[in-house]
Amino acid sequence: MKLRIIGWLSAGLLYTNCALAQTYVVGVEEQSFQPHYWQDEKGEYRGFAREVLDLFAREAGIELRYQAMPISQLTRHLLNGGVDFKYPDSPHWGQDVKQGKGIVYSQALVDYVDGVLVEPSRLGKGVERLQRLALVDGWTPGGYQVRIAAGQTQLIRSGDLRQMLRLAMRDEADGAYYNVVVATYYLDNIRARPGALVFDPALPHSRGSFHLSSVRQPQLLQRFDQFLSAHAGAIAALKERYGVEANLNSEYLGMEQWKVDFLKRQKEKHKP
Structure with missing residues (x-):
């Protein structure tokens, strides 16, 4: 009987603690x-x-x-x-x-990095070539306000990430501005188009x-x-x-993981 009472008391205390959370x-x-x-x-x-x-x-x-x-x-x-x-x-x-x-x-x-993803052929071409910048509604592209105000970069807005990246992949925009890790994850794992767009670290970006x-x-x-x-x-x-901070502070930011692994192996081979 005593054990049964103790069991009831323990269950009651547990229930009380949960209820009071x-x-x-x-x-x-x-x-x-x-x-x-x-x-x-x-x-x-x-x-x-x-x-x-x-x-x-x-x-x-x-x-x-x-x-x-x-x-x-x-x-x-x-x-x-x-x-x-x-x-x-x-x-x-x-x-x-x-x-x-x-x-x-x-x-x-x-931590995060927001920046521009471009087709590989556009990588390193400079901000002057970025005349059409795709953007998801509600986003503000850090580092581009002066160019936008001067009419040097036109914003092409879209409803979501999928639509925005498609604009850049179809050459309807010169680049797409977004969270680099999230955009890369989408291309690699959801869209199944790894490397279709790559982060350009030479273009203005924000941390x-x-x-x-x-x-x-x-x-x-x-x-x-x-x-x-x-x-x-x-x-x-x-x-x-x-992978929320994948390669965030390295030269490999925005690359497909297989390419990162390959480049790291190459560096190890050529170490003195």
């Missing part, structure tokens, strides 16, 4: 941005970002619910309390809307980081920063597995 809503982008994040066929949020945030939730003893919405709505929901957190975010995005609104940001979770942001939960954001530091090894392993 606080739930927070993370506003996420309603788009496929592989390998960083995407929604699967059932609408479930997946990817590197989900794994990191779920790991934090387990460590913190909380529950996170992911609410996908159009990118244009995310900041508004963050500011009006519709969501507790926004991911991804950056203090450099939308400063005119965010100024004075009390948004706080976590440490950088993952940045994705952060978790909040207005309502600054203290929990501090705990997230502590989590990032304490679990740096586990997060680095997730980055490696998903």
Whole structure:
């Protein structure tokens, strides 16, 4: 009888702890941005970002619910309390809307490079040859504002990544501006056209980081920063597995992996 009572008490405590777990809503982008994040066929949020945030939730003893919405709505929901957190975010995005609104940001979770992908025959031809630049709606091409204002580069907008890359591959644009890792992943793994477009490091490009942001939960954001530091090894392993920073700080950025492996082997052979 005593063992049965103890079992009931243990089950009751477990149920109470689960029931008391606080739930927070993370506003996420309603788009496929592989390998960083995407929604699967059932609408479930997946990817590197989900794994990191779920790991934090387990460590913190909380529950996170992911609410996908159009990118244009995310900041508004963050500011009006519709969501507790926004991911991804950056203090450099939308400063005119965010100024004075009390948004706080976590440490950088993952780094990225946005730049122009071109057909291999156009590689290294210079910015003067970039007269038609394909762009997904909502994106701003860093480093090209002066040329755009002067009429030297015309923007050709499209609804999504697939349409934008197709413009460049069909020579309807001289290049396509996007997150280099995401665009390369799409060409290699989804479009099955590896090497059809390649990153041109000689053209203007920008570097940045994705952060978790909040207005309502600054203290929990501090705990997230502590989590990032304490679990740096586990997060680095997730980055490696998903390839979210693949060759980000090397000369191989934007190349197909087989070519990277080949070039690395060649370098090893020719070492003195």
